[in-house]
Amino acid sequence: MANMKKAGLRPVFLNLLQIRLPHGGVLSIVHRVTGVLLVLAIPLFIYLLQLLNSGTDGFSQALALLHGLPGKIFLSLTVWVLIQHSLSGIRHLMMDMGISYDKNIARKTADTVFALGLLMVIVTGVAIWL
Amino acid sequence: MAVGMSERGSLHSGLGEWVVQRLTAVYMLFFIVIALIRLSISPVSTHADWLLLSSGLLFQIALLLFIFSLLAHAWLGLKSVFLDYIHPWRLRFLLLMVVALFVFATGVWALLIVIT
Numbered sequence: 407m408a409n410m411k412k413a414g415l416r417p418v419f420l421n422l423l424q425i426r427l428p429h430g431g432v433l434s435i436v437h438r439v440t441g442v443l444l445v446l447a448i449p450l451f452i453y454l455l456q457l458l459n460s461g462t463d464g465f466s467q468a469l470a471l472l473h474g475l476p477g478k479i480f481l482s483l484t485v486w487v488l489i490q491h492s493l494s495g496i497r498h499l500m501m502d503m504g505i506s507y508d509k510n511i512a513r514k515t516a517d518t519v520f521a522l523g524l525l526m527v528i529v530t531g532v533a534i535w536l
Numbered sequence: 537m538a539v540g541m542s543e544r545g546s547l548h549s550g551l552g553e554w555v556v557q558r559l560t561a562v563y564m565l566f567f568i569v570i571a572l573i574r575l576s577i578s579p580v581s582t583h584a585d586w587l588l589l590s591s592g593l594l595f596q597i598a599l600l601l602f603i604f605s606l607l608a609h610a611w612l613g614l615k616s617v618f619l620d621y622i623h624p625w626r627l628r629f630l631l632l633m634v635v636a637l638f639v640f641a642t643g644v645w646a647l648l649i650v651i652t
Contacts, residue, residue: 438617445610452603452642456649458586465583492568495561502558 428509429516433494440491447484482534489526493519557612560605567602596650603646607639 419425427435457468471477497519500506506515580586589595614635622628 438613441610441613442617445614448606448610448642452646452649455646459590459649462583465586492565496565499558499561 428513429520430512433497433516433519437491437494437498440487440494443487444484444491447480447487450480451484478534482531485530485534486527489530490519490523493523493526553612553615556608560609563605564602564609567598567605570598600647600650603650604643607643611635611639 454468454471457464457471472481497506497515500515501512506512574589578585580589615632618628618631618635622631
């Protein structure tokens, strides 16, 4: 195969649509994607902090922003992404401490993180929107 | 002594980053949990509530530490993502410089907000 000669030694197979990652692998990607998304939210939160800290007018402006539709959408998206990132992060910390190295347990903790994330998304969604 | 045998050299910097990434994560989790408990005990609904909370020295230090942890965590996280997926080194360097500028500017901005 031409690909093999180019790469030198081993065959390269990188068809992303056909590679099937283990659940922990999917979670790892999710951790990275949510992490990058959260960076984008940083300036908006610092801006919110600035509003809160700039007197009575600024404070009520910040509250109005948070209670408006765009604010609620932004807040819920950020909270959901943060929950998912935190849960997969806690799982990473657990793995650092040697918990769930075992393949089957790793799969279970990955699934637990997804289930817990979904549950917390529903709870916070209700809290923000109702 | 051969390089890399007992002296860890510049490669050692990765271990420090690994520790910082985890310490900042643990601090941020801790801060968020404490903040949520505090806000559910006494919610901030008026400007007076906010003044009472935000004028405390302990809160200011904890908040600044949170923001700096966040920025350090973001910098290290983006760095590992770029190292893995952006291979042309000029582009990677450029992106890392943009992130460094962003982190620095945001840090100064937050510092000014909290101390003034």
